[in-house]
Amino acid sequence: MPTVSFRGREIDCEAGATLREVLLDAEETPHNGRSRLLNCRGHGSCGTCAVVVDGSILEPTRRERLRLSFPPHDADSGLRLACQTLVLGDVVVEKFDGFWGQDVDDSARSDPADD
Template identity: 70%
Template sequence: MPTVRFRAREFDCAHGAVLRDVLLAGDETPHNGASGSLNCRGLGSCGTCAVSVSGPVSDSTRRERLRLRVPPHDPASGLRLACQTRVLGDVTVEKHAGFWGQHVDDEDDGVDGDDDGE
């Protein structure tokens, strides 16, 4: 039975379980802030459940690859959509800052720092 590690907690799950479902069942979320309410509910179309995952998981789905090509995501970031990722063994999951969870470097704190007056 695989174990998912997330925010200093551990959850056991069935082999092949959807990562988003595992986190939600454990009273955790793959979303930040308002994206917890404003998301596609696991359809793979919004991109707000993007996380870093290390460990054995399923290959990216076509839907996931297409969504991660659309800004603010970058396909080179290595992020996965929790709603499209199946757990195949013990994994460690990290959620990054920002509405989309796409901020993976230390220079960006997830706050809009534009000086465009908006």
């Protein structure tokens, strides 16, 4: 059974579960501020559930790649849409600031080997 690590919590889920649903079922949210109310409810069109995921997940869907390719997102940011991400094994999830979670702090994610 995969474990999702999010905001200091360990959440167990079934393999193949959608990350957004795992978080919501655990009374967590992949949304910031008002986007908790103003979102597409998992259809992959708004982009407000963008998170960074490290671990075993399915490759991005066409819909997800399309949404993350236009502002305020950047296709090279490493973000994933929680509503389109299927959890296959243990993952660590991080949510950044901004309405869409788009404010990825590059210094926090930089590789020390690059310095």
